[in-house]
Amino acid sequence: MDQSVNQEILAKRNQIPNWVFMVFVAIAVVGAGAFVINARGENAEEVWQLFLVNFLFWTGVAQGGLVFSCILRITNARWGRGLLRISEGFASFTIVSFVLLLVLFIGQEFVLPYAHHHYHSPKDIWLNMNFVMARNVIGFAGLLVLNYFYLKTSIRQDLDGRENIVKLKKLAPAVIGVYVLVFSLFAWDFMMSLDPHWFSTLFGPYYFMGSLIAAIGATIILSVPIKRYLGLDEYLSLHHYWDMGKILQGFSLFWVYLMFSQLLTIWYANMPEETGFVIKRVVDEPFRSFAWAILTCCFIFPFVSLLPRTHKIVTPIAVFIATVSFSGLWMDKFLLIIPSLTSELVFSINHFLITLGFLAGFVATFLMFVNRFPVIPFGDPYFDGKSKGGGH
Numbered sequence: 001m002d003q004s005v006n007q008e009i010l011a012k013r014n015q016i017p018n019w020v021f022m023v024f025v026a027i028a029v030v031g032a033g034a035f036v037i038n039a040r041g042e043n044a045e046e047v048w049q050l051f052l053v054n055f056l057f058w059t060g061v062a063q064g065g066l067v068f069s070c071i072l073r074i075t076n077a078r079w080g081r082g083l084l085r086i087s088e089g090f091a092s093f094t095i096v097s098f099v100l101l102l103v104l105f106i107g108q109e110f111v112l113p114y115a116h117h118h119y120h121s122p123k124d125i126w127l128n129m130n131f132v133m134a135r136n137v138i139g140f141a142g143l144l145v146l147n148y149f150y151l152k153t154s155i156r157q158d159l160d161g162r163e164n165i166v167k168l169k170k171l172a173p174a175v176i177g178v179y180v181l182v183f184s185l186f187a188w189d190f191m192m193s194l195d196p197h198w199f200s201t202l203f204g205p206y207y208f209m210g211s212l213i214a215a216i217g218a219t220i221i222l223s224v225p226i227k228r229y230l231g232l233d234e235y236l237s238l239h240h241y242w243d244m245g246k247i248l249q250g251f252s253l254f255w256v257y258l259m260f261s262q263l264l265t266i267w268y269a270n271m272p273e274e275t276g277f278v279i280k281r282v283v284d285e286p287f288r289s290f291a292w293a294i295l296t297c298c299f300i301f302p303f304v305s306l307l308p309r310t311h312k313i314v315t316p317i318a319v320f321i322a323t324v325s326f327s328g329l330w331m332d333k334f335l336l337i338i339p340s341l342t343s344e345l346v347f348s349i350n351h352f353l354i355t356l357g358f359l360a361g362f363v364a365t366f367l368m369f370v371n372r373f374p375v376i377p378f379g380d381p382y383f384d385g386k387s388k389g390g391g392h
Helices: 003-010 018-038 046-076 081-106 129-159 165-191 201-229 238-269 272-282 287-305 315-341 349-372
Strands: none
Touching: 003 081, 003 129, 018 349, 046 081, 046 129, 046 165, 046 201, 046 287, 046 315, 046 349, 081 129, 081 201, 081 238, 081 349, 129 165, 165 201, 201 238, 201 315, 201 349, 238 272, 238 287, 238 315, 272 287, 272 315
16 A cells, blocks of 8 residues: 555544534533433433433444444455444444443333333243343443454554454454344343333344444445545545445345334234234324334335435435434334333433434544544555545
8 A cells, every 4th residue: 555645544633623522522411411310300211211212222323333344344345445444433432332231220120121020931031130131231241342352453454554354354253243142132132022022033133234224324424524524535435425325225125124024924923912012103103103204214215215326426415315214213213112111202302412412422432533543444455545436
């Protein structure tokens, strides 16, 4: 790789001003304050439920970004090398997520019904709270260790000039494998088991694949302002966004396939113990309209709107489509969790502040990562240098 390219990319570190971080940190503190103030008051159930929704969504996006990087490594995908470090930056939020996981267990009485209402056997054995806490904390901690070694090896290729592609190819499948296991546990323990009668063998894949799709959307959304502010037009071209648009479109189809597959088995097997979960969300109001909004945002709109090539390469349009999909996936987590805990669909200032706090915290940790480490992985042997396809 041309040394001038290396020096140019290294010079782009520490260019994001501190006041930008402080703004996002301040917003995160406001959101945290809204949660803490209401965590034991009259609105305790409401804020804890929203905490659970945001924990599962933003943790999924954070880890999904690193998994996307692992996929690029395993497949030797040269086309996506320019976006690889941006998606890796999402994983910086997983440290915060680990703390939030511990906080979640403090409010178990508000969001985990099996913590105080025993389910029938054998669910009682699986949902013993000590067992639930142990497997999720230990599993997530193990995943964070793998994240650390993967990121350390990836970044050292740039900073130390050590080419560790073989080690990365060994770590990448391990990260993905543990991700599938741990996030399946999250899906079973923190979403599926909120309803004692609901179970689905596809629920784990539905959650961790949805998280990966959200991370792909977030990569599109955040890479555009980073590209413009740091002057990365020569490294992130129209071809990158064309390919990312195709991936988002394809995974939108896969998302609706996973959703339909779960509904189809309930329908043809005629399982009354499970139909209540579905009916409450897709037939009964106020959740029925919400469910149609999710289907539109996560599948209908991105699939149709990404058909023209222009919509993939005009970055404002691509960002808007990714934002709609991203928002729909957040609403999807909301719809999976809230009806199991309450029959009302209520939105208040707490919902806005807490969700905004999670968003600000995620962006703040991401910007800290981007500001400290090379935003383009120039030390990667599959990185081809400056793009020849145009960057505008």
